[in-house]
Every structure is written in structure tokens, then in C-alpha cells.
Amino acid sequence: xxxxxxxxxxxxxxxxxxxxxxxxxxxxxxxxxxxxxxxxxxxxxxxxxxxxxxxxxxxxxxxxxxxxxxxxxxxxxxxxxxxxxxxxxxxxxxxxxxxxxxxxxxxxxxxxxxxxxxxxxxxxxxxxxxxxxxxxxxxxxxxxxxxxxxxxxxxxxxxxxxxxxxxxxxxxxxxxxxxxxxxxxxxxxxxxxxxxxxxxxxxxxxxxxxxxxxxxxxxxxxxxxxxxxxxxxxxxxxxxxxxxxxxxxxxxxxxxxxxxxxxxxxxxxxxxxxxxxxxxxxxxxxxxxxxxxxxxxxxxxxxxxxxxxxxxxxxxxxxxxxxxxxxxxxxxxxxxxxxxxxxxxxxxxxxxxxxxxxxxxxxxxxxxxxx
Amino acid sequence: xxxxxxxxxxxxxxxxxxxxxxxxxxxxxxxxxxxxxxxxxxxxxxxxxxxxxxxxxxxxxxxxxxxxxxxxxxxxxxxxxxxxxxxxxxxxxxxxxxxxxxxxxxxxxxxxxxxxxxxxxxxxxxxxxxxxxxxxxxxxxxxxxxxxxxxxxxxxxxxxxxxxxxxxxxxxxxxxxxxxxxxxxxxxxxxxxxxxxxxxxxxxxxxxxxxxxxxxxxxxxxxxxxxxxxxxxxxxxxxxxxxxxxxxxxxxxxxxxxxxx
Numbered sequence: 001x002x003x004x005x006x007x008x009x010x011x012x013x014x015x016x017x018x019x020x021x022x023x024x025x026x027x028x029x030x031x032x033x034x035x036x037x038x039x040x041x042x043x044x045x046x047x048x049x050x051x052x053x054x055x056x057x058x059x060x061x062x063x064x065x066x067x068x069x070x071x072x073x074x075x076x077x078x079x080x081x082x083x084x085x086x087x088x089x090x091x092x093x094x095x096x097x098x099x100x101x102x103x104x105x106x107x108x109x110x111x112x113x114x115x116x117x118x119x120x121x122x123x124x125x126x127x128x129x130x131x132x133x134x135x136x137x138x139x140x141x142x143x144x145x146x147x148x149x150x151x152x153x154x155x156x157x158x159x160x161x162x163x164x165x166x167x168x169x170x171x172x173x174x175x176x177x178x179x180x181x182x183x184x185x186x187x188x189x190x191x192x193x194x195x196x197x198x199x200x201x202x203x204x205x206x207x208x209x210x211x212x213x214x215x216x217x218x219x220x221x222x223x224x225x226x227x228x229x230x231x232x233x234x235x236x237x238x239x240x241x242x243x244x245x246x247x248x249x250x251x252x253x254x255x256x257x258x259x260x261x262x263x264x265x266x267x268x269x270x271x272x273x274x275x276x277x278x279x280x281x282x283x284x285x286x287x288x289x290x291x292x293x294x295x296x297x298x299x300x301x302x303x304x305x306x307x308x309x310x311x312x313x314x315x316x317x318x319x320x321x322x323x324x325x326x327x328x329x330x331x332x333x334x335x336x337x338x339x340x341x342x343x344x345x346x347x348x349x350x351x352x353x354x355x356x357x358x359x360x361x362x363x364x365x366x367x368x369x370x371x
Numbered sequence: 372x373x374x375x376x377x378x379x380x381x382x383x384x385x386x387x388x389x390x391x392x393x394x395x396x397x398x399x400x401x402x403x404x405x406x407x408x409x410x411x412x413x414x415x416x417x418x419x420x421x422x423x424x425x426x427x428x429x430x431x432x433x434x435x436x437x438x439x440x441x442x443x444x445x446x447x448x449x450x451x452x453x454x455x456x457x458x459x460x461x462x463x464x465x466x467x468x469x470x471x472x473x474x475x476x477x478x479x480x481x482x483x484x485x486x487x488x489x490x491x492x493x494x495x496x497x498x499x500x501x502x503x504x505x506x507x508x509x510x511x512x513x514x515x516x517x518x519x520x521x522x523x524x525x526x527x528x529x530x531x532x533x534x535x536x537x538x539x540x541x542x543x544x545x546x547x548x549x550x551x552x553x554x555x556x557x558x559x560x561x562x563x564x565x566x567x568x569x570x571x572x573x574x575x576x577x578x579x580x581x582x583x584x585x586x587x588x589x590x591x592x593x594x595x596x597x598x599x600x601x602x603x604x605x606x607x608x609x610x611x612x613x614x615x616x617x618x619x620x621x622x623x624x625x626x627x628x629x630x631x632x
Binding site: 058060080082083084085087110155158 | 531535536538539541542
């Protein structure tokens, strides 16, 4: 915990890991590398394999096949109590028969650390999570947020090189969650420990992480920082899971080096083309499009799609519109303050440049998993 | 609720309470009888039967036997029953249900039937009239009570705490000692109490496997009352009633204090 004897973060290397429960495949051939000291978030819908991956790292379950190394050493077959990894659970898991102080001292007592050193470390860990005044309280006297901070102190007090967190803020209300996210981020910066964080909340992932691994169907679809995932999603699933988006589908042709998709009779040009045989779809981010009144502000080479404003919401930094296109698709557009404003029922034209959209291979499963 | 029906309900409860308490309330005055008879209502007042109990070696020996046997039974049955409760609650649902049904049979099967079986086996193995014989038989009878009490605690125990303890560096035994056992302790203790009492006041099997050299307190009471209607049994009964009431009230008070913190 002190700057002097801080344990450096551990790396994690998972290769070709699979986990089967009977016929159900929770993970298939997972490859995942986490760098020392990194804040890595495993993001995905429920059942996508992110918690299974965390449990494998923690040693709560074993892989069916594949390899798992922590800090360059294989930990296959090593029981969880010998892995020296801190774990924070969604349900806090504080021992109800021990005071806060004894809860935090528990891992130190197990490691045979003497009383004086133990007391110092416990106090330090509780100060780090701003719970030093609560050492004599019992868990049932604390709020959810306070309990989770104690759990965090308990998981870090023995200076593990790796901290795992399984939806730790899932049971807390929004304000508290946002504040604790910043606290967790600060603690990560202070310690340099490797953090692996599981969540299904993409906003939380964007706030916290150095990199995010997006899980779907027991595999990692893409790993990258928030900007990479948002601006350059590798799959339609990632594009739809991270942030808001509009997916435009239609009959596609390759013209020159570009892809032309016809949507409700309008030809839309997107730069580039996709490899493979799947049908291409266009992914449009809400900030990349500009709304115009019909026939105004036309710029050569820009795409134009006409629709009816179905919903208009003032969001402070601007407005958010749902535009219903002729083919029934609802497009989401965010306009900054000062842009022309539209009312529900108005006809609007969505304008965007061919280079501002992402072409992706169509994947029907991306829609199903998101509902 | 109508006043009349409330009065009726109150009277009815009182009647049931009297019915339940009557045998006990008959015993207490009889223990102070000054005549050597078990007549009710008693005549006069004297402490002589209490005096007799504490000076007669026959009574004291049987009390000592019962204490010894019940203590060993409480330890054995609590250990075995707790382990069984772990097995039952953590096995697959169907296996667990089947195991539980088998383990609870000593509670369901009529005592006499068990007694015959035990007696037949003990005759061959020379266990009749031995402390070991009593301990085995009573342990078998007591295990179901421990099983029920401990599995009730285990069912509300949050197993995720064990996972958390393991992640903090605790091996399986340490997890049990530092986390699981302290949290299911109320169940284990009440199981132990039940086991002790099951053995301490067991009479049916005891009558079959007793011998003139090894009598438990219930056997002594029974033979004393059938032989010479000795009012000492009323004194013993009163003492037992007070002792058990004390234990149960103490248990309730401890439970209430735990509940508050």
C-alpha cells in the first residue's frame, strides 16, 4: 500500500481458453492479454462470458481447455486461495460477524502478518477508501456504497498484483456509482495494480478503462480503448453495444472503391468496402450527422436521407432527435446548441459524409443480443 | 374483532395452556409430599424426597450416567449431524433430498421398533448395558435433530462468503473455521442442545438395553415408580423441569441479544 513497497501490477495471458458446462459453452477459444498495471474492462451482455473469464482468473472455476498465465506463470490447477488476487464482488461479501477493521485485517491475519504492521495496513487501506472512521462498525450498519468501499479496502490491503471486480457498482444508485467510479479510477492511478473490471454498462467501461474487451457469445469481439471501439468498431455488435448508433441496411453495390447502399430509394455512399461475403451495413453515429430543413444546406458529395422527426429531446448540450426514415428505420441524431431546431412531426434531412460512417458486415445476432 | 370472540379466543388459549402444563404442575406439588405416596393432591410439606435424591447413590449414579452419555452423544451427534447437513445441503437437489429422508428415519420410525432392532444386535455384540451401547443408540436418535437445526442455518448461509474468503487467501479448513462455522454456530449449538436432551430423556431404547449395572436417569425413574411409587421421582421431575426451563430461557435470551446486534 505504501509507495515504497508497492507490488507492481501483474500481466495476464489467456490463450485458447474454453469453458464448457455440460453442453453449454460459456467461453470458446478465448484469447486475452492484459498488460501489467492496466485497467481492463470486460464488457458485454449477460451470458457473454465476461464473468466466466473473471472466475477463471480468480480460480473459482477451471478452464476446460487452454492456458492461463498470471505474471508469466501458469496458474492452471492453482486454487484461488493461493493466487494472491484481490476480488471485489457485486454483493460486497463482507463477513457479517466481523467488524470492518477485522474484515480488512482478515487477509493479513491469514498471511501471518504481525499485529503492528497489520494495524497500520488496515488503517491505511481504510483511509484510501475514506472509511477510516468506520473500523469498529459492523457491515450491517453500513450503506451499500460504504460496504463496497470496505470490500475494496479488504481486497487491496494485502497488496495483490491484480484486482478483479465483478460488477462492483451494480447494486448502487446512479449518483453513488458515478462517484465510486472516480474513486476506483483514482485508486488505480495511485497503486499501479492491474485492475480487471467486469460490467455490462458501456458508459462505466468508457469512464474507467484503459482498454475494453467487448464480449459476445463466449468470445472477445474486439479489444481497444474507448475511442477505438467507438470510432472503429470491428463488428456490428461492438458498434451497437458501445454508444448510440443508427444501422442502415439496404441493397449494396460496389462503385469504384466505395460501397453504395440504397435505402428507401435513396443511394447512400460509404467510403471503402468490406471483405468477405456478408452483406454490408452502414453504422452512423448520432454526432456525425447534421439535420437540415428539406432542400437547404446542400453540399456536394454529402449523403442525404429524408425522414420525419419522431422524438425531440433537449439534453442541455444540444438536442437529440429520433428520425423515422421512409423504410421504417429510426435514426438517432444529436445536434449541438445553435443548430437548427426541429419539432416532432417536422420533415428533416439527415446529412453526413461518406467518410463519417463505418461499414460493417451484417450480423443478425447483433440485434437480438441487444434487446 | 368482536369483543365476545376475543374473550372466547383468550379463554380457549388459556385452556390449551392449562392442558399442556397440567402434568408438570401436578409433579411439582407432589415432590413436597410428606407421605411416602404419589397421591395428588399431596399432604403436608417436606424436602425429604430432594434429600433422598441427593443422598441415595442409586439416583446419583443414574444421573451421572445420563450426564456422561448425553454429553458424549451431544458431541458425537453434533459432529456427525453437522457433516451430514453439509452433505445434504450441498449435494445435488435430488441426491440431497434422498439423503435427508434416509437420515431423518430415526425420527419417524416408532421408538419401539428401533429398540427391538437395537436390542437384537446388541445381544450378539455384547453392547447391552454398556456406555458405548447407549452412546451409539442415542447418537443415532439425535443425529436427525442436529441435521435439521444445522441445515436450516446452512440454507440461509451465503456461500459466496466462502468464495470471498478463499480469494483473500483462506484454504478450505480455514474458511470453515473462520467464516462458515461462526455464522452457522447458532444452528450447531441448538442442534447440540437437542442432541443432549434427546439422549438425556430417552426411555424406550434405554429400557431395552439397560442392565442392573448401568441405568440412566429415565430408567431409574421408571423402575422406581413401578417398584415402590417413590415420591423421589416427583423431586427428580421438578429438578429436570427447572433445569430444562433454565436452559431454554437462557437460549432464548442469548438468541434475542444476538438478534439485536
